[in-house]
Amino acid sequence: MSASFFAPYQPGSSSAALPPGVVLRPADLDDTGALAGIEAAVRGGNMDLWRTAMEQALLRPRSAVFVACADAVPVAYAKASWLAKVDDGVSPEGFYLAGCTVLPAHRRMSLGRALTAHRLEWIAAQSDGRPGGPGTAVDAWYFVNAANQASLALHAEFGFVEVARGPRFHGVEFTGGEGVLLRSSFVV
Numbered sequence: 001m002s003a004s005f006f007a008p009y010q011p012g013s014s015s016a017a018l019p020p021g022v023v024l025r026p027a028d029l030d031d032t033g034a035l036a037g038i039e040a041a042v043r044g045g046n047m048d049l050w051r052t053a054m055e056q057a058l059l060r061p062r063s064a065v066f067v068a069c070a071d072a073v074p075v076a077y078a079k080a081s082w083l084a085k086v087d088d089g090v091s092p093e094g095f096y097l098a099g100c101t102v103l104p105a106h107r108r109m110s111l112g113r114a115l116t117a118h119r120l121e122w123i124a125a126q127s128d129g130r131p132g133g134p135g136t137a138v139d140a141w142y143f144v145n146a147a148n149q150a151s152l153a154l155h156a157e158f159g160f161v162e163v164a165r166g167p168r169f170h171g172v173e174f175t176g177g178e179g180v181l182l183r184s185s186f187v188v
């Protein structure tokens with residue numbers, strides 16, 4: 001996982017409220033090109049490979065992709081997926097947040113916050129995520145490069161706390177050699 005796409009960590013400034021023209025909705029296959037374009041713009045790389053990755057994400061079972069549109073144009077997206085246990089001793093099964101990406105011109109406007117709240121509601125709505133039934137706590141997981149402070153700050157707001165550190169989780173390796181695995185137990 002490359003580190004060059006991280007947003008600069010700016011703890012001294014606060015995000016603006018979500019602009020009124022922003023709409024969040026589930027993404028569908030018609031969004032494949034737009035989501036691939038967001039990834040290519042932020043993380044770089046080949047558009048065809050991003051299209052393939054997006055199609056796979058959109059078709060994946062037990063998974064959701066949400067897109068945020070400003071004046072009907074996709075400017076950010078994020079995923080949530082069930083990940084099965086990996087026999088590496090450090091990658092538990094569960095619902096994971098992943099791939100929250102906001103175009104630079106639309107950052108610090110609470111889009112990441114809104115996409116994260118949306119995905120946690122989706123995880124809570126999955127019956128397997130709440131074995132005790134409505135009103136009981138749900139676990140959500142997330143892993144990130146340890147150097148991605150902007151992402152860590154965003155997720156701290158939602159109660160994510162560090163569970164482990166390591167060079168890889170669920171097969172994802174981290175540039176610089178260290179990632180963080182975090183969990184939030186929440187009730188909605």
Ligand SMILES: CC(C)(COP(=O)(O)OP(=O)(O)OC[C@H]1O[C@@H](n2cnc3c(N)ncnc32)[C@H](O)[C@@H]1OP(=O)(O)O)[C@@H](O)C(=O)NCCC(=O)NCCS
Nearest residue numbers: 007009010014015101102107108109110111112113150154
């Ligand atoms: C991380 C990212 C998704 C944040 O999206 P965003 O829409 O700009 O974030 P929000 O405006 O919703 O910020 C919500 C909170 O997150 C934290 N935060 C977000 N960006 C931050 C930054 N650059 N520096 C410090 N804190 C930040 C703040 O606590 C903020 O709350 P505030 O109102 O108190 O300032 C965005 O910077 C991005 O797309 N980065 C590149 C891709 C990436 O690293 N994704 C995460 C790993 S998968």
